[in-house]
Amino acid sequence: MVGFENLVEVPPMRKTTVGYDCPEGVDIRGRYDAEFASILTRDALQFVASLQRQFASHISYAMDCRKEAKLRYNRGALPAFDPATNPLRHADWLCAPPPPALADRRVEITGPVERKMVINALNSGAKVFMADFEDALAPNWENLMRGHINLRDAVRGTISYHDKARNRVYKLNEQTAKLFVRPRGWHLPEAHVLIDGRPTAGCLVDFGLYFFHNWSAFRRNQGQGFGPFFYLPKMEHSREARIWNNVFTAAEKMAGIENGSIRATVLIETLPAVFQMDEILYELREHSVGLNCGRWDYIFSYVKTFQAHPDRLLPDRVLVGMGQHFMRSYSDLLIRTCHRRGVHAMGGMAAQIPIRDDPSANEAALELVRKDKLREVLAGHDGTWAAHPGLIPAIAEVFDAHMGGGPNQIYSAKREDAAGVQAEDLLQTPRGVRSMEGLRLNTRVGIQYVAAWLTGSGSVPLYNLMEDAATAEISRVQNWQWLKYEVELDGDGLGVRVTAELFGRVVEEEMERIEREVGKERFSKGMYREACKIFARQCTAPTLDDFLTLDAYNHIVVHHPLASSRL
Template sequence: MSAVLKPNDEASDQPGGLCIAGQAEGQDALLTPAALALLTHLHRRFEPQRQLRLAARQARQAEFDDGALPAFRDDTRAIREGDWRVAPIPAALLDRRVEITGPVDPKMVINALNSGANCYMADFEDSTAPTWANLIQGQRALRDAVGGTLEFDGNGKQYRMKPEAERAVLLVRPRGWHLDEKHVIVDGAPISGGLFDLALFAFHNASALTAKDRGPYFYLPKLQCMEEAALWNAVLDEIEVQLNLPQGAMKVTVLIETLPAAFEMDEILHALRSRIVGLNCGRWDYIFSYIKTLRAHRDRVLPERGQVTMTQPFLKAYSELLIRTCHRRGAHAMGGMAAQIPNPRDAEANAAAFARVEADKLREANAGHDGTWVAHPGMVALARGIFDARMPGPHQHDVRREDVNVSAEDLLKPSLGTITAAGFYGNVEVCVRYLAAWLDGNGCVPIHGMMEDAATAEISRAQLWQWLHHADPRDQDSRGGHLHLDDGSPVDFALLDRALIGLPSKLAADPTVAGLARVDEAIALLADLTHRDTLADFLTLPAYERID
């Protein structure tokens, strides 16, 4: 067994074969010789398995592109039908009725911890643009927050954390398995972005959090199968050994935000059963994954984004199956995000935002969810009030939802709806606005009263690709036919060109996007991605090449 590493350990040299290809304020205090030794060790041990899992994703997608459909696995039937439960949930995570999520800049970290939510998911993934400076700043902010010393002064205000007993419980979301961290190179290859985020946070904070019975706790994103969950479990086991932590101290919640993962909820819980405490309906990324997974299936093209709500049969089936599965296994079934932002300067818009959030949270609480997500502190009280009224205990595990019987076809059911001109142009605008901000280093962007992260941009550009590359099955000549807007006009590249050409002047006149320096670059990237013959797996992969 390799030596146990501790935060105060020293080493004479940087680990051989490792190169740091970035410089940011405060990084030397984080990237100590012992921390780098841990990252190097984990990369060498687990990178071959990560690459095997990513290759398996590609092979599976090729099968879907050839006409196959996702299905429940025959080889894991015994897991689904078996009588087993996950390990007991720690006291700090028993009540998670309201969770707030957001990026890891110091101001957000303080506001989220002070928000009155039960938990705060500090997000290194979809709401953080992974510039090197952002990542280092985020790790510093979380280290200082755990240590009780985080402060921030800005815009003429002082931001200070409340006493520890009044703060939200901290959970950290690292990046998914598909993302690299190009600034940390081991043996000539970049390490996993998720491994960097999770292991560096654990290295600096796990001992302090364990002493407080606060984990550390994590959210794991973008999993597609039980084998990917098992890989995370092996990584967490190894980190606990290396940092001399109690076995099982590190607890996780898994986001079910890919279509393939919806068919393996039991299996994912089982693979992580000694440390998992729940599953979450990551519904925006789930919609994106539905499009991407079924990109070659013309009979499953989705209508415009605004019509793909949780009342659509395939989304309702997914959320109810998650509740039944989790409660059968003794795990939390967490609801999805309310991205609305309060607008006190516009009473009508504010009332509409609150009404949408209220309806969504009522649906979740009545369905049996154990908690929900909000993106803004101003929505915490509303969400809490709804769950308080319907969930007197810390959770709803007694709501077993034995009435739910979801088939594979239920999870794949095509959606009814239309594509309007406003919906098409809206996808173009949102994608460009978000991408331009992301390239500028901002991964959490207010757009039209919503706090958007990468998931909305992914849905938008994936829908554009899907609409532009799929002929209408009603046309005899499918190669020459088009999908049509609700007014009968074709959805084609001429429509896309008109939307892109008119966008710079529209954005220049909007004071809310003034100062975005990379609009033209974002337009060019969107045009490139929509013209490609194959839908790119993730928008953030080609965009990542353009930052730092």
């Protein structure tokens, strides 16, 4: 893909893989495995290559447009509704109605494509499981290939897992959640699959392999209107939705299935995208089943968008919740937009995980979840996300009690009051303190997440919350923002400014705390020191990198033991 060769360290072109039957122009740089070969068939790779060749220039243009927008914001401009699409926003049009299989989405669970997780999530009692190739997955070669094997087996109903430690075999129940798949964002490359000498767009690898191997099984086993279904991440503009729509149409033509068979929900998780929601739905109107409040990435995007605006500094990340005016406005506008267009408005992630050794703390955490979900259902959301199966009963109870007996609120809970949401509501600076503990927590969480990511785990339980790349990004960019503007800390840090010297001491002290918490043996065997270097470098860089994972990706591609010897 144009431009991706500059993002990852790709060795000189050579045919490295013996065993994979690659079509002309395709080179596999990951290790050979017979199971992987059942995914990386010649026809599947030809399909991915056709998508890459057809859409590479469009993706490259969209990424260039992102860079131009960033330059405008850095010069003082603010995101805004596009005057050119004002007629579209005010016109009366609808997306294709949700298929009956997706009418009820009141509780959805998310997680990586690890085999046991896939089984447990599909059996969890949730209406939907979003299998994640993006924020919850460290995209090393083993994780990606085994993820596709796991999803293929899940679609066919043959997936099982033998937990030898517990001597227990996991299999699918008769009733399971509907399966959605989230491919990586447009910006992420796949360095193990080269097409015409360049890394492939990671999202096209994820989508292409999954669709190619599973579209027929969906139709054979479940019939029209039962998938495949997708979640689409990290968009910033409707032009990116147009690319996805064209990818879907090309895939449907290849398979000989009806236009609109593929359905997708778009995560509104960037600040520019909230001003493009009508336009995004319009581009995907035959393939859309709604929008989702990707609120953790949205907070990350707020800082990234306003990185050159010293008047828009965030308070401690724990204070930036849905009670903040800009977050509540974002949610209200999303609900009104989706319901006006006849599709689902999905709520945000409950990141809490059960606290098994402290019943009172566990109940307090569950009460926070209930309050958050009560706010969502009363606001008009049709469903919401959970990070752990243990949260599903409590969330379902709240939604069941306030949904009015219907499968969704598309037509019963229009938020006409959100018509008054203006650009300034979406841009209001969040209020709250900036504390030393906030700086420490960002640093501690960020280092531990990167350490786990480097060793293959993209979804990490830390301090009773499930952390993924989105929450790690908040930690990184907030530290960077505070350092850039040398903010004065409140509370115990009164009068103290965040300087490079202070941050250096915080990093040393938090590394000592991490070692105490995880134990010397685990600390010495882990990649905490490597993670510390990456995270600290990102926080202190003169220019804010767009994504933490782009920097860290070079380490799992070039240096990770599962990949380094095969590149």
